[in-house]
Amino acid sequence: MAWGRAAAGSAAGAAVAVPRGGSRRVRGRSPAQLAWARFRRDRAAVAALALIGLITLFAVLAPLWARWSGHPYGATFPETGLDADGQPRGPGAEFWLGADQLGRDVFVRAAYGARISLLVGVLAALLASVAGTVAGMLAGYVGGVLDTLLARLMDMTLALPYLLVAITLATTFQISSVGASLTMTVLVIAFFSFAAFGRVIRGQVLSLRRAEFIEAARSLGASDARIMIVDVLPNLAAQITVLTSLLVPASIVFEATLSFLGVGVRPPMPSWGSMLGEGGEVFQTAWWLLAVPGVLLLLTTLSFNLVGEGVRDALDPRAERFPVRRGELRR
Numbered sequence: 001m002a003w004g005r006a007a008a009g010s011a012a013g014a015a016v017a018v019p020r021g022g023s024r025r026v027r028g029r030s031p032a033q034l035a036w037a038r039f040r041r042d043r044a045a046v047a048a049l050a051l052i053g054l055i056t057l058f059a060v061l062a063p064l065w066a067r068w069s070g071h072p073y074g075a076t077f078p079e080t081g082l083d084a085d086g087q088p089r090g091p092g093a094e095f096w097l098g099a100d101q102l103g104r105d106v107f108v109r110a111a112y113g114a115r116i117s118l119l120v121g122v123l124a125a126l127l128a129s130v131a132g133t134v135a136g137m138l139a140g141y142v143g144g145v146l147d148t149l150l151a152r153l154m155d156m157t158l159a160l161p162y163l164l165v166a167i168t169l170a171t172t173f174q175i176s177s178v179g180a181s182l183t184m185t186v187l188v189i190a191f192f193s194f195a196a197f198g199r200v201i202r203g204q205v206l207s208l209r210r211a212e213f214i215e216a217a218r219s220l221g222a223s224d225a226r227i228m229i230v231d232v233l234p235n236l237a238a239q240i241t242v243l244t245s246l247l248v249p250a251s252i253v254f255e256a257t258l259s260f261l262g263v264g265v266r267p268p269m270p271s272w273g274s275m276l277g278e279g280g281e282v283f284q285t286a287w288w289l290l291a292v293p294g295v296l297l298l299l300t301t302l303s304f305n306l307v308g309e310g311v312r313d314a315l316d317p318r319a320e321r322f323p324v325r326r327g328e329l330r331r
Contacts, residue, residue, distance in 0.1 A: 038314040045310025048303035055300055059114035069096070071105035073112045074268035078103040088286040098288040100278065109270040110292050116259075116271045117300065120186055121252035127190035128197055128251075129244040133236070135194065136201025137228055141209055151202070157195035162188070162254075163261065170263040181266040189254045197243055204239055208232055238315040245308035249301035256297055272297045 029037075039045060066072050080094055081103025091098045097107040139150040166188050170181075208214060209232075217227050258264035259273030267274070272293040279289025 035314040039310050042310040042313060044306050045313075048306035048310070051299060051303045052307065055114055055296070055303070056118060058111055059118055062108070062111035062115055065111050066105075066108045069105055069108060071095070071108050073104070073108050073270055075105075076103045077105075081105075088282065088289065090286070091288060097292050098286065100275075100289055101282050101286070106275075106288060106292050109275060110272070110296060113270045113272040113275055113293060114296065114300075116182070116265050116269065117252050117255060117297070120182070120189065120255040120265075121248045121304075124186045124189035124193065124251040124254070125244050125247040127186065128193035128247060129240060131190065131194040132197025132243075133201050133233075133240055136198040136203075137205050137232060137236075139198070140202040140205025141224065141228055141232065143209075147202075150198070154195035154198050157192060160192070162192040163257070165192075166258055167261070167263050178266050178269045181264065182269075185255055185258055185264050188258070189251050193247055193251065193254075197247065200239065200243060201236060204236055205232060208235055242308060242312040242315060245311050246305065249304035249308070252297070252301055252304070 062073075071077065077099070081089055081099030082101075083089055088099045088101050088103070089095060095105050095107065097105075097110065100106055100109070135150050135154065139147040166185075169184060169188065214227060214231055217231050222230075255264055255271065256273030256276070259271040260277045262274075262277065264273055265271045275293040276290060276297075279286065279293070283290045
């Protein structure tokens with residue numbers, strides 16, 4: 001009887017726990033939804049993503065800032081931008097972030113510089129990711145002579161001094177237009193960035209080449225091209241996404257370095273690197289000439305790095321920076 005009452009009590013408790021209408025439905029979530037849920041837990045990455053959105057909006061609205069202020073990015077205003085001693089005027093009502101040594105609006109030039117930095121960083125990272133993925137997949141999957149040639153090409157690229165090559169290209173071809181210099185900058189950054197990308201992809205493909213599902217596809221008569229596109233490439237999506245997100249800030253710094261040395265995007269188009277180079281001449285009396293582009297460059301690269309780390313943790317929970325505390329799994 002006691003056993004019967006205990007069983008009845010437990011059955012009644014189970015009946016109370018089950019919601020009305022039958023058993024509780026468990027809604028499945030896709031890997032993308034799970035990754036987004038993990039990414040949202042990283043407050044630093046979410047804040048960095050919001051900051052990138054603000055910087056992008058600041059860059060997109062650059063023509064609007066120039067129209068509102070009445071100061072085109074290449075126009076000089078020595079009457080209002082310089083004081084009686086010929087020194088740049090600081091931040092104020094006329095020039096929101098001050099003027100430079102030629103009387104140009106620093107705020108407007110910083111907005112157009114953001115367009116150049118973001119454009120070069122994203123395009124160079126995408127080109128490098130595509131080239132690195134193709135080279136790494138071919139080297140890792142095909143192997144043999146092709147693997148040797150591509151591996152040596154990537155090693156040689158990593159050994160080349162990229163600054164000397166960029167300076168040589170700029171002086172040899174006498175690149176003077178903004179469009180041509182922008183194209184050359186993107187291609188140089190992509191060329192010197194794809195090698196490290198390709199080496200990582202090659203290592204991943206080498207580990208996947210002997211996997212059971214690859215052997216099964218090969219035994220069913222699938223071609224090498226189909227196996228690489230349908231079977232290998234989807235398994236590299238997480239690594240490609242993380243590497244590309246981390247390559248964007250490196251490309252932005254790369255472009256700023258080239259423009260700082262005078263071999264990047266040509267004047268009159270401003271760039272954060274060229275603004276830093278020009279501001280170094282009078283930074284003792286005009287601190288804002290270094291502070292504005294320097295802070296923007298720091299915030300942009302830091303934000304992209306934080307977002308890249310957040311994407312890495314979201315796509316690979318094993319590499320999570322914030323491990324689960326004891327007791328949380330029992331709650």
